[in-house]
Amino acid sequence: MTAPTGRPGPLRPGPRGLRRFAGPRLPRREVCELCGVVVAEEHHRHLVETERRALVCACVPCALLLDRPGAAVGGRFRAVPDRYLTDPDHRLDDGAWELLQIPVSVAFFFRNAALDRLVALYPSPAGATESELDPATWQTVLGASRLSALLEPDVEALLLRRSGGRTECHLVPIDICYELVGRMRLLWQGFDGGAEARAALDAFFAQVERRAKVPTGTGTPTAEAGRP
Structure with a gap:
């Protein structure tokens, strides 16, 4: 992922992806950046859009598609895993x-x-x-x-x-x-x-x-x- 200057700077919020991190948690529904479906908070996943260095929202089905081995190789988006x-x-x-x-x-x-x-x-x-x-x-x-x-x-x-x-x-x-x-x-x-x-x-x-x-x-x- 590259920032506009070519330096590896922080990720940027996508159009909607990280608004929920910027303030108090309020009921909110986001939109999946891949399929456009409205995503409720309890069914919320994130993707990394590698070209723009941005975190964006995704629904669970779209995120699962990108979770498969090799699915994100060479692609625009990578699913953020859920392991700790x-x-x-x-x-x-x-x-x-x-x-x-x-x-x-x-x-x-x-x-x-x-x-x-x-x-x-x-x-x-x-x-x-x-x-x-x-x-x-x-x-x-x-x-x-x-x-x-x-x-x-x-x-x-x-x-x-x-x-x-x-x-x-x-x-x-x-x-x-x-x-x-x-x-x-x-x-x-x-x-x-x-x-x-x-x-x-x-x-x-x-x-x-x-x-x-x-x-x-x-x-x-x-x-x-x-x-x-």
């Missing part, structure tokens, strides 16, 4: 975190397939803020995690949180990372985000931890159905 994995053995000390050049305690990383490189983003009052990584830093800091080998380009992210002297590492759908960005942008107050933003962050990661599975052997478990 975790690596409880992941270790990242303060020195390694400094290499990432992330000024806050939360960041997510996805592989840009078009440029074949990792992109690092973190929440801020202005939205998703980018911190570019060179391949050597990626390998040093995140390459040892078993989740990095499982990461699907463009549609999944490694979500990290530094807290209490340890770093949580999860593999998650890319759209929930932008949901987190939207929540933080809405709630952020003052220099450090404020109590309400911190409480929302704790609740968000609690949901991720409840859904995340530890990969075993060569297989990777599929997350439970539904959204967090």
Whole structure:
């Protein structure tokens, strides 16, 4: 995915795809970008439109068509998976975190397939803020995690949180990372985000931890159905 400048910047909302992340959750029906059918919140999936670097809405049947092996190869859209994995053995000390050049305690990383490189983003009052990584830093800091080998380009992210002297590492759908960005942008107050933003962050990661599975052997478990 490439931004208009050619740099691997953050995903952009599609015409309707991420409006629900920008404010309070209200009853809303979106439209599938593929077939045009109205999609209720409880039947809502997302696609990555690779050429425009945008997340767009999809109905479940259209998303399932693109979920099939090989269905999205060379295509315009890729379905965002619904799996949540975790690596409880992941270790990242303060020195390694400094290499990432992330000024806050939360960041997510996805592989840009078009440029074949990792992109690092973190929440801020202005939205998703980018911190570019060179391949050597990626390998040093995140390459040892078993989740990095499982990461699907463009549609999944490694979500990290530094807290209490340890770093949580999860593999998650890319759209929930932008949901987190939207929540933080809405709630952020003052220099450090404020109590309400911190409480929302704790609740968000609690949901991720409840859904995340530890990969075993060569297989990777599929997350439970539904959204967090």
